[in-house]
Amino acid sequence: xxxxxxxxxxxxCKSGTSVKIECRSLDFQATTMFWYRQFPKQSLMLMAxxxxxxxxxxxxxxxxxxxxxxxxxxxxxxxTVTSAHPEDSSFYICSARGGGxxxxxxxxxxGTRLTVV
Amino acid sequence: QKEVEQDPGPLSVPEGAIVSxxxxxxxxxxxxxxxxxxxxRKGPELLxxxxxxxxxxDGRFTAQVDKSSKxxxxxxxxxxxxxxxxxxxxxxxxxxxxxxxxxxxxxxxKP
Numbered sequence: 001x002x003x004x005x006x007x008x009x010x011x012x013c014k015s016g017t018s019v020k021i022e023c024r025s026l027d028f029q030a031t032t033m034f035w036y037r038q039f040p041k042q043s044l045m046l047m048a049x050x051x052x053x054x055x056x057x058x059x060x061x062x063x064x065x066x067x068x069x070x071x072x073x074x075x076x077x078x079x080t081v082t083s084a085h086p087e088d089s090s091f092y093i094c095s096a097r098g099g100g101x102x103x104x105x106x107x108x109x110x111g112t113r114l115t116v117v
Numbered sequence: 118q119k120e121v122e123q124d125p126g127p128l129s130v131p132e133g134a135i136v137s138x139x140x141x142x143x144x145x146x147x148x149x150x151x152x153x154x155x156x157x158r159k160g161p162e163l164l165x166x167x168x169x170x171x172x173x174x175d176g177r178f179t180a181q182v183d184k185s186s187k188x189x190x191x192x193x194x195x196x197x198x199x200x201x202x203x204x205x206x207x208x209x210x211x212x213x214x215x216x217x218x219x220x221x222x223x224x225x226x227k228p
Binding site for chain 1: 158160218
């Protein structure tokens with residue numbers, strides 16, 4: 001299957017600082033990228049959907065000013081958690097879809113474990 | 118009622134057993150059904166992908182979709198300890214639609 005690389009795999013930051021997470025599609029062009037948040041023993045909760053070159057669409061209850069998403073190219077999307085607080089600590093996962101025959105299948109990054117102290 | 122229901126388990130089976138994982142859903146518009154495997158602290162990995170009703174087999178894995186009952190299954194034959202993971206079902210109505218995930222079932226295969 002296609003490869004999606006997410007970086008970093010884990011990060012610890014101080015409360016009030018910002019953290020940027022990168023999601024790259026390595027061998028296909030990702031027309032759509034999704035950002036999820038996953039709490040322990042819970043399913044993936046969609047935070048936002050981004051299409052290359054346009055503004056992200058955020059799910060209800062997700063603060064767009066806090067979780068900044070940029071999808072500047074067909075292979076890269078970034079999620080920036082601004083002014084992080086301990087309650088933002090979670091597992092963040094991106095997924096990407098390309099065009100063509102696999103346009104329904106979503107391939108996931110390895111996830112980023114964020115801990116805000 | 119949640120759109121997708123999945124028993125979270127945990128499910129513990131001996132090596133070699135046949136495992137049956139299931140999800141039910143309420144939205145009749147769902148057409149695309151997937152099963153993902155997620156190891157601890159990792160992103161989900163696509164296992165099986167099925168469109169509409171029917172069966173699909175890939176090695177030891179078989180995915181079944183029964184749209185009339187709004188019920189999907191994943192069967193694992195000859196289960197191995199390396200199959201120990203959380204299995205998530207996911208589905209969507211359109212090819213560009215957002216995936217709706219089940220909570221995931223944690224499976225443990227004991228040697």
